[in-house]
Amino acid sequence: MLCLPGDTVTEDADYMRGHGTYYKSKVLTSSVAGCIDKVNKLLSVRPLRTRYNGEIGDIVVGRVIDVQTEHKRWRIDTSSRLDTILLLSSVNLPGGELRRKTVEDELMMKSFFKEGDLISAEVQSIFADGALSVHTRNLKYGKLGQGVLLRVSPSLVERRKTHFHNLPCGVHLILGNNGYIWISLPVSEGVESGGFAINLDPVPLADREVISRVRNCILALAKQKMMLHSTSINTCYEISQSYQVKDLIKSKIMTEIAQLTNEKMKIEELQ
C-alpha cells in the first residue's frame, strides 16, 4: 500500500515503529512517500525515492571511483549512502590465477580495475556503519565491456532469483539491485572471463538499435514508476515496436507505452 508523508500508517497501538515512520500524538505516521512493509508487528515505510540499502547476496553494478593501493581496495560507487568497498582479496585475478598476496599484485591493482571502470559484483558483507563490501569471485561478475549504463531508483528493482537476463530480443541485461542497469550484447556461455578480456570491436548498427530500444523502454517504465523485471521489459519492448527508437524519448510516447505495458501485464496476470 502506498502512503505519503504525514499519512497515518496505523492507529493501532500494538504495532512497533520502523524506518520511515514516527509517532504523531500516538498515531503512527509516515515520514516518507513509499509503500508500507509489515514484518510481524514491525511497520516500516520503504521510500520510493531512496539511496540503495544493500543486503548480503544482492547483485549490484557499480563504478570504480578510486584505487586505494595502500589499503588494498577499490572504492566503488553503487549509489548507496557510503562508498562501497571491493577488497583486493575478493577479486578473481585474470585467467583464474590464485592470488599469492605478493607486493606485485598490489602494484598491479590499477591494471585490474581502474577509475571509471564498471563492474558487476555481489554484496559480501555490510560494515557496522552501513557501508557495503562486494566481491567478484565468480566468472559471472567482473568488469563490464561495451554497452549502456542506466540509473533508475533502486526501489524499482525487486530482489529476485536472477538478475542476469538474456532477453529474447538479443540483449544481455544486468538489473542491479542498486538501480544501476547494464545493457549489452549477450556473451556466449562458457567463455566468461570475469571481464578481463574486453572486446572493443564496433557493434553492428542492428544490435545498437535493439540496445537503444531496450534502454528507452526501461526509461519509459522507470518514469512511470513501474517495476523493472524481465517480463515488464519484454512486454514493453514488444509494444514499442510500433515506434521508431528515437521517438521513444518523447514524453508522450513514453507515457503511452508504459501504460500499455501496464494494461497488458494486468491482463496476462488474470489469465
Add this chain to the structure above:
Amino acid sequence: MAEVKLSEGEKCYLIHGINDNFRIDGRSCWDRREIDLEINLLPSCVGSAQIRSVNCSVIAGVKMSLVPPDPGRPGKGKIEFFADISANADPLFEGRGGQGIVVELVSFFEDSYKDCSLLDCLTVVEGKSVWCLSIDILILEIGSKASLYDLCSIAVKAALYDTRLPKVYVNPDTMDIEIPDDPFDIMRLDISQIPVFVTVTRIGNSYIIDPTQEEEASSISSLLFSVNNCGTLLHSKKLGLGSLHCDPIKELIPKISVVALELHDFIEDQCKSLTS
C-alpha cells in the same frame, strides 16, 4: 551534474555509435531532445520564461529600470545579465562553486547581445534616459554544459518575447518623462533579431548537438556559436580543452545556421501558441 567518468567500453560503444549516426538514445547526430517551454510565470518580472529539457531546467526573468545611457552610445539601451546556478543542481555549486560557469555564460551573452538591434528600441530620450533590462538566469538543473548554453539562450529570448514595458510619454517642452497609470498601456519588444546559441560537440570524427552528460564526457571539445534570425554567425567560443582543425568547422557552418533557424522558429511558434 557531477562529472561522469566513463569506462573504456562505454566510451568505445558511444563513439562507434556516433560514427554510425546512431546515438545511445536512438537520436541521430543532429537531433535535439524534447524542449518544454513556458512563459509568463513570475509575477514580479516584466517578462519571464522557464525551459526544461530532460535533466536541464532554466528560468529567465526580465526586470527594467530607467537609467542614463553610456556616454559613448547615447541612443542605445542597456542589457545586463546575471546568472546563478542553484546548489540543488549539484552540491558542487554551493556558495561560489558555480562561479566559473556563470562568468563564462554571462560574458558570452554580453558579447552576443552587444550589437543587437533590440538596444535601439530601448531609447526613451536620446542621451538622457534609456531602458536598462536586467536579465536574471537561474539554472535549477544541469544536464550537459554544452546544451545548457543553448537552453539558456532560448529561455532568455522567450522571456524577452514575454516582456511588457510600460509606454513612456515624453513632454516635448520640459523633457519630463511620464509613465501612464494604465497597466495595459504597454509596448512589446521586437525579438526577431535576438540571437540563439548553438553548441556543436565533437565526438570521434563527428559533430553532434544537444549532448547528454555521457556524450560530453567522451567529447574532445565543444564549439559554441551565437546565430541571429538570418542564420548569420555573430560570435563563437570554444568550450573544453581539445584542439580542433578549422576545415571541418567551415563545412559545419551551413548546418549550424539551419539548426539555429529551426530554434528561432521553435521559439516563435511556442511563444505564439502560449500567448494566444
